[in-house]
Amino acid sequence: MSRKKNYSQLAGVLLVAIFAVAVSGGLAWSMGSRVPVVGAPAEDFRLVDLEGKPQSLSQYRGKVVLVNFWATWCKPCTTEMPAMQATYDKLREKGFVVLAINELEDDAKVREHIKQHGHTFPVLMDRDNRVANQFGVFGLPVSVFIDEKGVVQEYIKGGLLTEQLILDVVAKIQKHEPMKAVSLR
Amino acid sequence: MAGKRFILGFILGVASIASSWFTGQTAQASCGAVTCFVVIGSQQQVPQAGLLTFNTIYNYTPMRLLDGTTGVIPAIDQHDQRMILDHHREIRTITQTATFDLNYGVTDRLGIQVTIPYLWRTHKHIDGLGEENGGRGELVPFKDNGIGDVTFTGKYNILPTLRSMIVAGFGVQVPTGNTEALDAAGHTMEAPGQLGRGQVGLIGSLYQTYELIPHRLNQFFYGSYRHTFRNNDGYQFGDEYNLNLGANGVPLESAPWLALTGQFTWRYLVHDNMSASLERSARPGDPGFPGDPIVLDPTILNRSVPNTGATYFAFSPGFQASLDGLIDSPLTKMSSVYFYAQLPIMRDSNNNLAQGTSYIFGFTRSFQLTQSGS
Numbered sequence: 216m217s218r219k220k221n222y223s224q225l226a227g228v229l230l231v232a233i234f235a236v237a238v239s240g241g242l243a244w245s246m247g248s249r250v251p252v253v254g255a256p257a258e259d260f261r262l263v264d265l266e267g268k269p270q271s272l273s274q275y276r277g278k279v280v281l282v283n284f285w286a287t288w289c290k291p292c293t294t295e296m297p298a299m300q301a302t303y304d305k306l307r308e309k310g311f312v313v314l315a316i317n318e319l320e321d322d323a324k325v326r327e328h329i330k331q332h333g334h335t336f337p338v339l340m341d342r343d344n345r346v347a348n349q350f351g352v353f354g355l356p357v358s359v360f361i362d363e364k365g366v367v368q369e370y371i372k373g374g375l376l377t378e379q380l381i382l383d384v385v386a387k388i389q390k391h392e393p394m395k396a397v398s399l400r
Numbered sequence: 401m402a403g404k405r406f407i408l409g410f411i412l413g414v415a416s417i418a419s420s421w422f423t424g425q426t427a428q429a430s431c432g433a434v435t436c437f438v439v440i441g442s443q444q445q446v447p448q449a450g451l452l453t454f455n456t457i458y459n460y461t462p463m464r465l466l467d468g469t470t471g472v473i474p475a476i477d478q479h480d481q482r483m484i485l486d487h488h489r490e491i492r493t494i495t496q497t498a499t500f501d502l503n504y505g506v507t508d509r510l511g512i513q514v515t516i517p518y519l520w521r522t523h524k525h526i527d528g529l530g531e532e533n534g535g536r537g538e539l540v541p542f543k544d545n546g547i548g549d550v551t552f553t554g555k556y557n558i559l560p561t562l563r564s565m566i567v568a569g570f571g572v573q574v575p576t577g578n579t580e581a582l583d584a585a586g587h588t589m590e591a592p593g594q595l596g597r598g599q600v601g602l603i604g605s606l607y608q609t610y611e612l613i614p615h616r617l618n619q620f621f622y623g624s625y626r627h628t629f630r631n632n633d634g635y636q637f638g639d640e641y642n643l644n645l646g647a648n649g650v651p652l653e654s655a656p657w658l659a660l661t662g663q664f665t666w667r668y669l670v671h672d673n674m675s676a677s678l679e680r681s682a683r684p685g686d687p688g689f690p691g692d693p694i695v696l697d698p699t700i701l702n703r704s705v706p707n708t709g710a711t712y713f714a715f716s717p718g719f720q721a722s723l724d725g726l727i728d729s730p731l732t733k734m735s736s737v738y739f740y741a742q743l744p745i746m747r748d749s750n751n752n753l754a755q756g757t758s759y760i761f762g763f764t765r766s767f768q769l770t771q772s773g774s
Contacts, residue, residue, distance in 0.1 A: 319615075320614070
């Protein structure tokens, strides 16, 4: 067998070895992505906000919570944020809160974006992608509506939030009307 | 021929439906892996549900002899089931391929893909060594163009997360390519020179990507294995093993529309196999040279074809420019162009033609056919 062929086969083996290391690293960091079932309790999480204060989902028990997964580079995410801000302004005194969970970006960049757009709702930093995996998020944005008892009531993928849609969903939840079964994923 | 017309009609039909649909729709609703990851070559991924990705890829691939090789190979006469050793001297093959690739997300994890190659192939070799022209053979050019073997692939995203993705695929290659084209001398071109393989092929694949720096740098791996069954002419193309490992990166934060890519490719092709008798060309010193080939074994047996099979290792630098990010127009939504060159590092061509530096241009456009949501 020629030396050239030996080198070539070695190159193939090396590629496989590097791939195996990359995959095992990726798996260790990112396994466990599951979409929550509508009607089931949302799993609690604990993250720090932009001020460095720890916040958890359970501390908002008794309020309707819109958990929104987003990033500054995601156009559909930033497009729907003004609607989130508008409803937050309208309903924050009526038992509604927005938790905007940023994915994998650094604080300075997120802080600049939030300041520039004048958002006042809490922004939490999911630095290791853990909470996104917990909520089965593998595309942005994703919005999860959670009722006063901590039960998932709506799971929305894609940049579909409008002010009216948020108002309607919150009103339904607060009236305890059943949600669409289609949200089961 | 009717099959080819149908496939061309299908491509044009899908393209026109997608184009007309697009004019009445708004932009994408979410950043799925295909639209927002830093990736090049979205055809390996599973698009988000309802997203149709249309790739058009042009590939220029020259094949020439390596230094120190003679290019003397056997002749394949698939119709008469004869393999004649040392009967051809290869000179050059140029293959240009336009690949139309449709990739659709049935769900967020399950995708289907149709890959339709259209090929233009020119080939030159000296035919009839030991026979014609005082044993020196004669130049016989060949050219053909048409649809190659179409591949249908089902893909499943095993690991859907924001940072990583592992996609397992299973494809079936159907024998839509021509296997009966004639060379300039009026003989059926040998099987390896034809546009199609003449029989069904099965392809297993695995694609993995991980965002090392979110939205700036990702690594990817693609591995595939192809097995093609023996065709009706008794010719079986050798199995193909293919490994790619590379990275894509956005070098400038201020220009997120530009991504650079680099990848290593390793490909190993097993010898082809043919049901044939075995002969060899007459050599100087043989009685009656120049003359008819000498029969070594008249029995029709499955025989490995010498000088087929190859190992190839290459590096491919390139770039992708997102037209969506560069030009703000409805015409450029979810569109990008890419280019890369494949530079050989090591080649073992088995005294046959070896793939030279090849160039790939691509255009990708995605259409959100159904809205994702709750």
